[in-house]
Structure formats: structure tokens, C-alpha cells
Amino acid sequence: MMTYTWTLVIAVLVDSANGAGSQGDIQPCARIHTSSSVVPLGSPVTATCVIREDCPLVIGQAVHIEWRLGSELILNSLAANESNRVSRIVVPSFNRTEALLVCCIQNCSQVVTGVEIRAGYPPEEPRNLTCQTKFSSPSSLNCEWEPGQRDTHLPTKYSLHTEIRDINENYTYKLPPDVHHYSIPRNEFVLFNDIKIYVKAENDLGVATSAPLVFDPVQAAKFDQPSIETLGVEPKRLGCLKLKWRMSQQQSWFSHNQLSLEVRLWTADSDQMSGPPILVSQVRPSKAVTECCRLLHGTRYLAQIRVRYYMRGPWSEWSSSKSGVTLETAPTGRLDSWMKVSKNHTSKNLDIQLFWKPSKQFRANGQNLTYVVLKPNRRDKRERMCSTNEKWCTFQVSRRVRKVYLSAVNSVGESPLTEIRIYQPKAHTAIMDVTAVPHDDRSFLVQWRAEVTLGLTDYVVEWKPLLNLDLSHIRFEIVNKNLSSLIINGSFEPYKPYGISVYPRFKDGMGPPQTVNAYLRQKAPSVVPKIQIKKTWWSDIEVSWDEIPLQQRNGFIKSYQVFYWEENGSVQVERANAEDRKVILKHLNTPSTYEAFMMVSTFGGSLNGSTIYVKMNSFDALTVVITVTAFGVGLALLIISTIWTCFSKQKKLNGYMWPVVPDPANSSIKKWSSESTQFTHPSWDNEEPNPICLSHLSFLDLPTKLSKEEDDIWLNSSEDTSDLGESICGSPFIPTYSGSNSESVPYATVLLSSCNDPVPDEPHVYLRSESTQPLLETEESFTPKCYQNVANDRMSKEQCFFGPCDDDIPEGEEGPAIVWDDFPFLRALAMNESEND
Incomplete structure (x- = not known):
């Protein structure tokens, strides 16, 4: 491109300087003389620039001539100006394949003239010249060759030369540049006559000729594909096949005794040739029949053939294949077997899976093979378990059977039996x-x-x-x-x-196996599972997906990756391994819409799924459920804790709600501070028990009269007792009691108050009961006796509350007198007894 640009510049400048607008003036303003415009690459270049005296560019002025090679200015040391009109330059080494050498003046602002210099190498000798005769229509002699290994950087022309010696005919075929083949027509060469062929290569720096070929065109002929007519057997010729063949119709005129034939065979159940091709160097000219022997018996073979002229010509293409079967004999050799044994859980038999294949020594020697599996029985005979054309069989045998037999059978006979032992599985890993x-x-x-x-x-x-x-x-x-x-x-x-x-x-026995899965090659999966939303939280979402079907994985699943992003937000990714098919998308903004898709990767590639949209709500149904659930759980915990507190503090609550009347036989009315009252009537100060005192005691009459048999000690008194006294805390009282003739049965009402409470100003209030049942009905005497009282679980001896026990009083002495003021209720009883007496 640079060359053409500089050439155009030179033409324009020179024409304008010389007045090229006038058609009569066509002489250049200057000329450059060189030894050659084409030089060997790297050789020196000498050039001389001569400017005409009448050149308009230099008339009336002194000029200094300068040189430019391409776009580079040549140093003045390489140029020699003989005058202001003539300059000579020497380029010591021209290392460009082509460049423009320019002569210019005025610091090379004006170009006077220029010349294009090309450099390269002379051609090398053409190599590997080969010619092949083609008999198919149209017939021709096709020749081709290879140029030299070195690029000449110059246009190189080739020509093909032929010389037919017997008829002294010569032909030259000139070819376009860089064409390395040519087809000589059939009318310009003669069969069965030697022909000399060579190639010339020529460019501006030289000529080179290839080594000549001298041959008969028939020897270079490549015949058409022959064909096999039949492939059969002859009686009693074991392991042999007879092959009958012919040439193509266009070449059927050619004599078979001038041809070489090559046959190749392979078994029908193999995708490779059975061995090196069988070469038949001579074929009988009377008929194209040949015989191939030393083949396997009863085996189907496929055969192909090809031909060439004697031993020197090129081979034809292989013919189409033809099949044939050799004569059968009984199978020979043994079979390799592989047995898998497992115990049957429903019976006491063994489940057997038996596989087999031919060993290297096995010969089927027949086509239709049947495989038979036998087992021995008690009568020294063999029972048939399987008879199949496959190479596997399943059956059951008793656990007492130790071996089975396998054989191959064809139409002629059967192979020797192969004994297969039955081994129980072993548990240890090996x-x-x-x-x-x-x-x-x-x-x-x-x-x-x-x-x-x-x-x-x-x-x-x-x-x-x-x-x-x-x-x-x-x-x-x-x-x-x-x-x-x-x-x-x-x-x-x-x-x-x-x-x-x-x-x-x-x-x-047989040890347990170790199993691995493998892929010959892997690629990206065929599908990507659909993402499903499984759980949602305030700002997190758990997504899951189904497992990819095995037939669509195309390799081992390496990882799952879920990409998700908010609009105009950064892309985030969550990864899951092949076993886990769920991830949690974390820290999502609410309310926002997110886009997400999944990428599934194997060790052979990755595939992206479709994009889904997920909208995050500020308050969704799941939030409501969580809130209600939390509230319900809290309320249930509160109720449970309240009930537990009530049961654990039962005695204290009973004391607040239902006051307990003390047992007069086991307590003092004057001061009652037993352990039970502490729990029944808890005090606000837990350091000391709260004494409970009896503040008032009264008898209430029943409206009806009881019979004498039903009278108790309360009814034996003849006088009514309306009040038994003042407050127990300090005021004595004298109770009155109505006897058995009274119309009412007295009931006692006890009012409790704290001893520390101030005495109220209001008068005592008496309560009456209308119950018809007696309060204390007993036939025993009211004489105070020693009562047994067990204070707690650790104390089991008797205690006497009304004085010392009889066992403790010495004989002849009386016990201490009872102070009835300490027991006002019992005092009233004692008073009633004394009055009745």
C-alpha cells in the first residue's frame, strides 16, 4: 500500500513540475538508473539520479539532491553528489521485499522521481512430482508436485513438460503463478509407452527444474473399485472361503494376469480386521477366482478387495464388503465366567446370576450358538438349569450345590464343559x-x-x-x-x-465390591431444576429444587449457584454442593422485588436457568402466623406457671380462703400457733408465727328436740347457755347451756381474731346454725384424759396436754390441778357436767 501511495505522489509531482498538463510534453524531469529493479534479498543496491537541466524545479537555482527509501531518509554518508544535477547512492543491504527509492530536493519536500525495488529469492527445485493415470471418464494423466520450502517473495511461474520417446512428441503446459497441479488429457499421452515428465519453476531471479519421471502411464493407472460376486465355501474345505470377483465395466477389457489383488477379511462380530490383508500376487487369467484359507471354522467373515497394475501401480479403492461363512465344527476351548451369588430370604436356595464370554482359546466354530448351564444331581446326572442364546443366565440352586457346568452348543457338537464353583459371599472388605x-x-x-x-x-x-x-x-x-x-x-x-x-x-468365597461411577466425557446439564420457595422469614427466604434426572445430568453435579439481585443493586450468590438442594437468600430488603436464577455446574460445563421474580412484603401471612404463635405460646406459659404456683402454694391459699378450726384435743385455745396454722393463716412477718386466738364462743339452740337416746353431753344440762364468755384473749365468760328439755340443740360458733388486734368497740356478734345434726355427739366421759398427739413425722411418743400422764405420777400422789382458764371451751364443758350432777 505504501508503494502505490509513493508512486502516485511521484507521478503527480513530476507531472506538475514538467508541465504534464500539456499533452506534447511527456519527458520526465529526472531519471534513476539502477543495475536491476529486482535484487536478491539482502544484497546491495546502487542507484543514480540525473535531473534534466531544463527541469522547472531546479532552473536558476542550486539544489541538493537527497534520497528516501520508503518512508525513511537515507543518510548523506551513503550518497555522493557529483553535481547539483547528478547524485549516486549505494544501499549496502536491501532487506525489504519491496520498497520505493525516491530522489528528492529541498529537504525532500519535492520529489523529482522514484523507482520501485523488489527483492526475493530464486525458486527452489519442485519436489515430490507424482503422476496418476485415471481410466474413468474422462481419462487423464494427473500430475502434482510441491514447491520449494522457502518462500521466494516473488511471483513464480510453473510449467509442466512431457516427452513421449517412441513417437518423439513434446508438450509444454504453462500454469498460472502458485498453481502446483495439472491434468494431461488422454489424447496427449500413450498407454504402454514410456513418458518423461518434469516441472520448471521460474521467477525474475532464476529457474529451477524438478527431477524427471519416466514411466508407462499404465503403471501409474489407478483402477476403479473392483466388486466381489460371491464369497462361499467348498465341501470338505474347513477354514477356507472361495472368492469370485470382477473389474468395473469400463475396465473389464484389462487382462487379469497383469494385476495384483489384495483381500482383507474380518469376523462379523468384530469392528477390526482379523489380521494383515491377505495378498494374492497372481490371479489366473481364465477366471477371477481366489481362495482364502486358515480361517476360523463356522465363522462369518466380511471380505473386501482392491487391485493395481503388477506391483508398482497405486491401489484402487476398496470394494464393497461381502460376507461368507466357513464350514462348522464343534466349539473348542473354555468360557470365562463370572458368578454373583446371593441368599434368597423366602427360601433356603441361592439366587445365581451367571455371566460368561469366550476366552482367548475359545472357538465357536459355528453360527447359531446355544449356551447350556447344568447342575449335578444325586444320580450322577446333570440337570439343565438354562439354555439361552444370551451370555447370561439367572437361576436358583440349593445351598448344598457346590458347582455348575457351562458349555456352548452348535449344530455340529458341543464344547468341553467348563466347571464353575459356587462360592458363598464373604463379609470382609478387601x-x-x-x-x-x-x-x-x-x-x-x-x-x-x-x-x-x-x-x-x-x-x-x-x-x-x-x-x-x-x-x-x-x-x-x-x-x-x-x-x-x-x-x-x-x-x-x-x-x-x-x-x-x-x-x-x-x-x-467372593468379597464385597467397591463401586464408582464414571463419565467418559462431561458437559453442561441438559436442564436446570425449577426454584421453589420453601420458607420465608422477615428478610430471608429458603429456596429448594428437585434433583436433576440422571439421564439429563451429563456429568457429575459439582455445585448449584443461585444468583439474586435487587433492581439496580449488586448481584449476590449463594452456593450449594451436589448433596444439598436448598439455599437461604439472606438480608433481603422489604418491600422489594428480587430477580433470581440458578446455575448448575458439572465438571464439563454450566447451564443457567430461567429468571424468577420474588417480592418481599413488609408484613406477610407468615409473620402473622409467627406473631400469633408466639402470643399463644406466651399465654400458655403464663397459665401453666399460674396453675403450678397454685398447686405449690396450696396450703397458703387454703389459709386465705378457708380458715381451719383447730382440733381442741391437740391444741391450746389460749394460744394456737401450730405448724398447720402457719400455712393456713400466713402472717405478713414470716420470722414469727402468727398466733390465732379464740375471741368468742357461743351455743346455738336447735329448733327441734332430740330423743334421750340421741342426747349427748351437751343436752344433759337443764339450763341454757347463751354465751360462754368474753374474748378468749382476756375477758372471762360464763357460758349458759339449755338442757335436754330445751327446744334446740346448742351448736358452737367460734370467731377467730388475732391476739394483737385491738378490741373492737362493737358488741359481739353471735351466729346461729339451723343444722339438726349434733356437733359433738359421744358417749364417752368428758373427764380430761391423756391424749396422744404426734407433732410431726419425727416425733412418735405420747404427749399429755391436760397434765402429766398417769405413768408419770407417783403412786399415792395426785397430779397437779388443771388450770381451766387456759381452756375456756373445756371449762364450759366441765361447768355443764358439774351442774348436771
């Missing part, structure tokens, strides 16, 4: 640290570590697809006990999960 990683696009590398080796015989590596649990897809491999790794090959699919297990086998 395999540790099983790993399975991709080895390449078709296989896994399985590694493990043995913890127990005593009695170990070998390992069984089993693998199966987890998306298809059919037993026919289970594969296994038996591994030597000294190995701890295995490369398993199979039709593994990417992005599909596989379960790989390693079993240890011992002489007396």
Missing part, C-alpha cells in the same frame, strides 16, 4: 480406593488398592450403563491378583454414566 478415569475416547483406566491378599485368587472388574439396567449390558474382565489396574474398552458413550465395580475373589 478392595480400597477404586478410581475410574477416562483413558481415551473409547476406554476407562480403572485402578484400585488391595487391603487383604491372603487367599486372594484374582479380581473381577464389572461395568454397566446406569441408564440401562438390563443384564445383557453387563460386561466383565478377570484380572490377575498381582495387578491393580485395568484399561476397559467398550462401546462407551460420552455424557452417559457408567457403574464400575471391582470384586475380590478368594479360594473360599
Whole structure:
């Protein structure tokens, strides 16, 4: 681009200086003379600039000529001005592939003239010239070659030259630059005559010629695909197939005895060739028939062929395949087996899963194989358990059976029996640290570590697809006990999960396996689960999601990430591992609307789900429920605590609500401060008990008269007692009592008051009871006796409240007199007795 820009500048300036507007004046104002405009890259360049005397740019003035190479000014040390009209320059090394060399004046503000200099390399000899004859329509001789390895930086032209020696015909084919192939038409070469072909490469710095090829065009012919007509057998030719073939219709004229034939075969159940191709160097010219032997018996083979001219021409493409089956014989060799044993919980039998596959020595020698599983019975005969075309079988046997037999059967015979022992499962673990990683696009590398080796015989590596649990897809491999790794090959699919297990086998049983899951390749999941709101709080939300189905995971789930943000707010993220399928979105503002989406990641990629919107309310239903629940719980706790207090303080409450009348036989009326009254009538000062005194005692009459048999000691008195006295606290009283002839039965009313309370000014109030039941009805004497009183649980001896006990009074002496003032109620009783007497 720079070259064309400078060329345009030069043309404009020179034309304007020379008066190019006049059509008659076409002479340049100056000229540059160089040895060559194309030079080898890195070589020196010499140039001379000559300005015409009549050049309008320099008429009448002295000028100094300067040089510019491209956009760079050349130092004056490299230029030699012979006069003010002639200047010569030498560039010691031209290191550009192309550049504009300019002659200018007035500090290079005005360009006088310029020339373009190009640099490069001469062409190298063309290499790897090859020619191939094509017989298909249209026929041609196609030649191609490779240019030299070094770039010449110059346009290089190629030409193809041919010489037919016998007829002395020469042809030259000139090609456009950088074209390295050419097809010679059929009318310009002759079959079965040698032809000489070579290539020339030419540019401004030189010419190079390739090494010539001399050959017969037939030798260079690539034939069309041949075809196989039949692939069959001959009677009594075991392990042989007879192959009949032909050339294409356009090349059927060609003689077969001039061709070489190559055959390749492989078994139908294999995706690889059975061995190196079988080469047949000569074919009988009478008919195209060949025989392939040393093949497996009773095996279906696929065959392909290709041909070429003698041993020197190029091979044709492989023909389409044809199948054939060799003659059958009885199967030979043994089968590799793998048995999984488990105990049946409903019966005393064993559940057996038996798998097998051909060993390296096994030969089916037939097409329609049937596999038979037998077990021995008591009569030394064998009972058939399975007969199947599959390579697995399930059955049940008694726990007394120790072995079964396996054989393969075809139309000719059966293979030798393979004995399979039935081992009970062992409980102890022998395999540790099983790993399975991709080895390449078709296989896994399985590694493990043995913890127990005593009695170990070998390992069984089993693998199966987890998306298809059919037993026919289970594969296994038996591994030597000294190995701890295995490369398993199979039709593994990417992005599909596989379960790989390693079993240890011992002489007396089978150990439990260690199982891992593996993916050949992983990618992002196919779906993202839908986010569901599970719980809400004031400013937090718990979201959850369902597990991704196994067939849509496409790899191991590495993590779940929930991204959420408020409008115009920063993005926050909460992460959860593969096991936890819930996260809590924390510190949300209320009321606000949040956007959220989930990203699920495997070790092969990530996938984002759809965006959802979450609105946070300032007071929602959950808040109401929480508030009501809290209030209810608090109220329930208050009620429970109140009830508990009532039960624990029952005696104090009873004392406040229901005063207790003391037992006159076990207490003093003058001063009553028993332990029960302390709890029944609690005082405001807990340091001292609160004495309760009897303030008033009266007898009330019944309106009806009782019979004499029902009279008690209260009815034997003939005089009425309306009052028994003043306050017990200090005023004595004389009670009156109406006898049995009275119309009423006296009842006693006791009024209690504190001894410390001031004596009220109001008169005593007497209460009467209209009850018809006697208050104290007894037939015993009222003579004071010694009463037994147990003060508490720790005190069990008798106490006498009305004087010393009889046991304590010496014989012949009387006890101390009873002071009745201390017992006003009993005093009244005593008075009534004395009056009745």
C-alpha cells in the first residue's frame, strides 16, 4: 500500500513540475538508473539520479539532491553528489521485499522521481512430482508436485513438460503463478509407452527444474473399485472361503494376469480386521477366482478387495464388503465366567446370576450358538438349569450345590464343559480406593488398592450403563491378583454414566465390591431444576429444587449457584454442593422485588436457568402466623406457671380462703400457733408465727328436740347457755347451756381474731346454725384424759396436754390441778357436767 501511495505522489509531482498538463510534453524531469529493479534479498543496491537541466524545479537555482527509501531518509554518508544535477547512492543491504527509492530536493519536500525495488529469492527445485493415470471418464494423466520450502517473495511461474520417446512428441503446459497441479488429457499421452515428465519453476531471479519421471502411464493407472460376486465355501474345505470377483465395466477389457489383488477379511462380530490383508500376487487369467484359507471354522467373515497394475501401480479403492461363512465344527476351548451369588430370604436356595464370554482359546466354530448351564444331581446326572442364546443366565440352586457346568452348543457338537464353583459371599472388605478415569475416547483406566491378599485368587472388574439396567449390558474382565489396574474398552458413550465395580475373589468365597461411577466425557446439564420457595422469614427466604434426572445430568453435579439481585443493586450468590438442594437468600430488603436464577455446574460445563421474580412484603401471612404463635405460646406459659404456683402454694391459699378450726384435743385455745396454722393463716412477718386466738364462743339452740337416746353431753344440762364468755384473749365468760328439755340443740360458733388486734368497740356478734345434726355427739366421759398427739413425722411418743400422764405420777400422789382458764371451751364443758350432777 505504501508503494502505490509513493508512486502516485511521484507521478503527480513530476507531472506538475514538467508541465504534464500539456499533452506534447511527456519527458520526465529526472531519471534513476539502477543495475536491476529486482535484487536478491539482502544484497546491495546502487542507484543514480540525473535531473534534466531544463527541469522547472531546479532552473536558476542550486539544489541538493537527497534520497528516501520508503518512508525513511537515507543518510548523506551513503550518497555522493557529483553535481547539483547528478547524485549516486549505494544501499549496502536491501532487506525489504519491496520498497520505493525516491530522489528528492529541498529537504525532500519535492520529489523529482522514484523507482520501485523488489527483492526475493530464486525458486527452489519442485519436489515430490507424482503422476496418476485415471481410466474413468474422462481419462487423464494427473500430475502434482510441491514447491520449494522457502518462500521466494516473488511471483513464480510453473510449467509442466512431457516427452513421449517412441513417437518423439513434446508438450509444454504453462500454469498460472502458485498453481502446483495439472491434468494431461488422454489424447496427449500413450498407454504402454514410456513418458518423461518434469516441472520448471521460474521467477525474475532464476529457474529451477524438478527431477524427471519416466514411466508407462499404465503403471501409474489407478483402477476403479473392483466388486466381489460371491464369497462361499467348498465341501470338505474347513477354514477356507472361495472368492469370485470382477473389474468395473469400463475396465473389464484389462487382462487379469497383469494385476495384483489384495483381500482383507474380518469376523462379523468384530469392528477390526482379523489380521494383515491377505495378498494374492497372481490371479489366473481364465477366471477371477481366489481362495482364502486358515480361517476360523463356522465363522462369518466380511471380505473386501482392491487391485493395481503388477506391483508398482497405486491401489484402487476398496470394494464393497461381502460376507461368507466357513464350514462348522464343534466349539473348542473354555468360557470365562463370572458368578454373583446371593441368599434368597423366602427360601433356603441361592439366587445365581451367571455371566460368561469366550476366552482367548475359545472357538465357536459355528453360527447359531446355544449356551447350556447344568447342575449335578444325586444320580450322577446333570440337570439343565438354562439354555439361552444370551451370555447370561439367572437361576436358583440349593445351598448344598457346590458347582455348575457351562458349555456352548452348535449344530455340529458341543464344547468341553467348563466347571464353575459356587462360592458363598464373604463379609470382609478387601478392595480400597477404586478410581475410574477416562483413558481415551473409547476406554476407562480403572485402578484400585488391595487391603487383604491372603487367599486372594484374582479380581473381577464389572461395568454397566446406569441408564440401562438390563443384564445383557453387563460386561466383565478377570484380572490377575498381582495387578491393580485395568484399561476397559467398550462401546462407551460420552455424557452417559457408567457403574464400575471391582470384586475380590478368594479360594473360599467372593468379597464385597467397591463401586464408582464414571463419565467418559462431561458437559453442561441438559436442564436446570425449577426454584421453589420453601420458607420465608422477615428478610430471608429458603429456596429448594428437585434433583436433576440422571439421564439429563451429563456429568457429575459439582455445585448449584443461585444468583439474586435487587433492581439496580449488586448481584449476590449463594452456593450449594451436589448433596444439598436448598439455599437461604439472606438480608433481603422489604418491600422489594428480587430477580433470581440458578446455575448448575458439572465438571464439563454450566447451564443457567430461567429468571424468577420474588417480592418481599413488609408484613406477610407468615409473620402473622409467627406473631400469633408466639402470643399463644406466651399465654400458655403464663397459665401453666399460674396453675403450678397454685398447686405449690396450696396450703397458703387454703389459709386465705378457708380458715381451719383447730382440733381442741391437740391444741391450746389460749394460744394456737401450730405448724398447720402457719400455712393456713400466713402472717405478713414470716420470722414469727402468727398466733390465732379464740375471741368468742357461743351455743346455738336447735329448733327441734332430740330423743334421750340421741342426747349427748351437751343436752344433759337443764339450763341454757347463751354465751360462754368474753374474748378468749382476756375477758372471762360464763357460758349458759339449755338442757335436754330445751327446744334446740346448742351448736358452737367460734370467731377467730388475732391476739394483737385491738378490741373492737362493737358488741359481739353471735351466729346461729339451723343444722339438726349434733356437733359433738359421744358417749364417752368428758373427764380430761391423756391424749396422744404426734407433732410431726419425727416425733412418735405420747404427749399429755391436760397434765402429766398417769405413768408419770407417783403412786399415792395426785397430779397437779388443771388450770381451766387456759381452756375456756373445756371449762364450759366441765361447768355443764358439774351442774348436771
